[in-house]
Amino acid sequence: MKILEHNGGALTNCEVLDLLKSRGAGKDPTRVIASVSPSEFKVFDYLEQTPACNQTRDIIHKFVDECKKFDLAKAEILNVVNMRPSSAVEVYTIIEECDSRMEDKIDDFVEMILQVLPPHPSHAEPNEETGDGKEETLQ
Amino acid sequence: MFFLSEIEHTLRLPPHLLNRHLNEAIKGELDSLFLDKVIEKLGLCVNVYDIRSIDGGFIFPGDGASTYTVKFRLVMFRPFVGEVISARLKESTKDGLRLSLGFFDDIYVPVPLLASPNHSEPDPEHKNGIRWVWEYEGENYPIDGTDEIRFRVHNVSYPPVPLDQGKDLDEKELEQKDSKPFAPMVVTGSLDADGLGPISWWV
Numbered sequence: 623m624k625i626l627e628h629n630g631g632a633l634t635n636c637e638v639l640d641l642l643k644s645r646g647a648g649k650d651p652t653r654v655i656a657s658v659s660p661s662e663f664k665v666f667d668y669l670e671q672t673p674a675c676n677q678t679r680d681i682i683h684k685f686v687d688e689c690k691k692f693d694l695a696k697a698e699i700l701n702v703v704n705m706r707p708s709s710a711v712e713v714y715t716i717i718e719e720c721d722s723r724m725e726d727k728i729d730d731f732v733e734m735i736l737q738v739l740p741p742h743p744s745h746a747e748p749n750e751e752t753g754d755g756k757e758e759t760l761q
Numbered sequence: 762m763f764f765l766s767e768i769e770h771t772l773r774l775p776p777h778l779l780n781r782h783l784n785e786a787i788k789g790e791l792d793s794l795f796l797d798k799v800i801e802k803l804g805l806c807v808n809v810y811d812i813r814s815i816d817g818g819f820i821f822p823g824d825g826a827s828t829y830t831v832k833f834r835l836v837m838f839r840p841f842v843g844e845v846i847s848a849r850l851k852e853s854t855k856d857g858l859r860l861s862l863g864f865f866d867d868i869y870v871p872v873p874l875l876a877s878p879n880h881s882e883p884d885p886e887h888k889n890g891i892r893w894v895w896e897y898e899g900e901n902y903p904i905d906g907t908d909e910i911r912f913r914v915h916n917v918s919y920p921p922v923p924l925d926q927g928k929d930l931d932e933k934e935l936e937q938k939d940s941k942p943f944a945p946m947v948v949t950g951s952l953d954a955d956g957l958g959p960i961s962w963w964v
Contacts, residue, residue: 623768623769623770623771624768624769624770625766625767625769625800625802625803626767626768626769626832627766627767628766628802628803629765629766630764630765630766630767630834631764631765632763632764632765633763633764633765633836634763635762635763637763638763638807638808638836641808641810641836642808659796659797661796661797661807661864662807662808664863664864665807665808665838665863665864667863668862668863668864671909697841697844701844701845704762705845705847708964709963709964711955711956711963712911712956712963713956714954714955714956715845715911715913715954715957
């Protein structure tokens with residue numbers, strides 16, 4: 623066995639979830655007929671609980687575009703897409719040197735995350751009340 | 762968390778699969794060979810993404826099976842240092858916490874990397890269990906198994922496979938080795954920053 627390419631590209635949780643769904647993971651309640659193995663089902667179960675279950679390619683593209691003005695590293699954007707932080711505290715852990723790089727733009731950033739990325743359906747978020755038509759059309 | 766890696770492998774296709782379509786047979790063999798296995802420095806294989814090329818098909822003398830050189834891509838679970846992941850508590854001992862992602866259980870948070878200052882107390886619910894409690898501004902915040910715990914990846918290591926060791930050990934050492942099965946990939950996490958730890962602490 624030879625490793626040709628160590629890192630062919632990073633995948634967001636959403637993309638892996640789409641991959642598993644395209645092989646039939648979500649549709650089979652008995653979990654026997656689909657051509658997906660039990661270990662892949664465990665990954666599927668885990669990903670369904672993360673915010674990735676609501677995201678689509680368009681949402682992610684839009685989010686990446688919006689992130690350009692904040693000058694973030696690719697790994698940080700990936701982390702934010704996977705975690706969907708909903709407050710400034712959560713953003714501090716993800717982004718290095720947050721205070722010096724973002725200064726007062728943190729609130730704009732958090733606001734943008736809340737608008738573009740849909741929340742996890744089971745989390746009871748107070749933001750959903752202010753929540754706009756935008757979130758509903760995305761779903 | 763997930764990366765694509767391209768691998769080339771010489772695959773022997775057993776004769777009982779010859780009546781199947783080649784792509785399916787090779788994919789099935791790759792699944793059984795790589796899924797849920799750890800490849801050193803690449804991580805845990807989660808899924809076969811696609812097959813790039815299939816070469817060969819030679820039958821070596823004395824063998825009934827044909828051998829193919831296959832190039833394919835795998836989706837690997839490989840957390841990078843600094844990534845923030847949310848997981849569930851699996852067990853809590855005097856050495857620290859052990860967290861689980863469902864498909865991957867060997868995530869350890871040793872005591873020095875827990876939120877500090879902290880203290881441990883015997884767990885009222887589990888016998889012999891230890892519960893860790895974070896002290897912050899006079900309040901006590903316990904770490905229990907109710908909600909998801911966010912941790913930052915501190916280190917990912919691939920300990921070498923232990924050699925066969927049945928012969929020289931005496932009973933006591935054998936007991937210790939049996940209690941923890943070998944983990945080919947160990948992720949060390951830390952909870953020592955703002956925003957990490959159980960979600961209920963920050964929301």
